[in-house]
Amino acid sequence: MADLFDRLKAECAADWHAYTDHAFVRGLADGSLPEAAFRHYLTQDYLFLIHFARAFALAGYKAKTLDDIKRAKEGISAIVDVELSLHLSYCEKWGIGPADLTDLPEAVENMAYTRYVLERGMAGDLLDLHIALAPCMLGYGEIGKRLAADPATRRVGNPYLEWIEMYAGEECQNACAEEREYIASLADGIGEARFNELSRCFRDATRLEIGFWQMGLDAVRT
Numbered sequence: 001m002a003d004l005f006d007r008l009k010a011e012c013a014a015d016w017h018a019y020t021d022h023a024f025v026r027g028l029a030d031g032s033l034p035e036a037a038f039r040h041y042l043t044q045d046y047l048f049l050i051h052f053a054r055a056f057a058l059a060g061y062k063a064k065t066l067d068d069i070k071r072a073k074e075g076i077s078a079i080v081d082v083e084l085s086l087h088l089s090y091c092e093k094w095g096i097g098p099a100d101l102t103d104l105p106e107a108v109e110n111m112a113y114t115r116y117v118l119e120r121g122m123a124g125d126l127l128d129l130h131i132a133l134a135p136c137m138l139g140y141g142e143i144g145k146r147l148a149a150d151p152a153t154r155r156v157g158n159p160y161l162e163w164i165e166m167y168a169g170e171e172c173q174n175a176c177a178e179e180r181e182y183i184a185s186l187a188d189g190i191g192e193a194r195f196n197e198l199s200r201c202f203r204d205a206t207r208l209e210i211g212f213w214q215m216g217l218d219a220v221r222t
């Protein structure tokens, strides 16, 4: 049976497709993405991750149970203790040093997305916040898994293979499966009106993910 994530995706199928099969993603898969686009994406993603750590801190405040607080703590820790240091070492491989990441002007697409998530969390409850986070948390797992399983994905000489493998990897896939169950449990018993509210938020966050990829591509066009 379709779970909450399946239902949310089905409600915005065209936007979900535009996100998960964006030209940026296709460029990662066949290795054709201009490196300048990827570098721009990586530097902005550093700021993105910092705001996502704030979103998990907000999830701690919005928690209703001790389990919610533990999950919020683990979310912060996953970003602050793991993702950000991985990101820094990954950036180094791409010639982006710490100095390039501090005092970085924030792209408007990044501002729109991260502040949208925080606003949904502040105005709403823990479920609203997690639905705003879901396209990020679950979309990258879906993209990584699909690209890793696709025989058309270029493996030899693809500079983006490590990125694909990171999101296709067991750790990320397990975290996605857990998040998927968690949002379904938070939404247990909701009615149609509430689902429609969540669906709008999920769609908007998906559109903001599309904007984030596009920001990367646009960096090489201007």
Ligand SMILES: Cc1ncc(C[n+]2csc(CCO)c2C)c(N)n1
Binding pocket: 045, 048, 049, 052, 075, 078, 079, 083, 135, 136, 137, 138, 140, 141, 209, 212
């Ligand atoms: C624009 C953008 N969207 C999603 C992710 C992926 N992501 C960010 S935080 C997180 C949860 C793990 O702690 C995941 C899967 C990204 N890096 N950048």
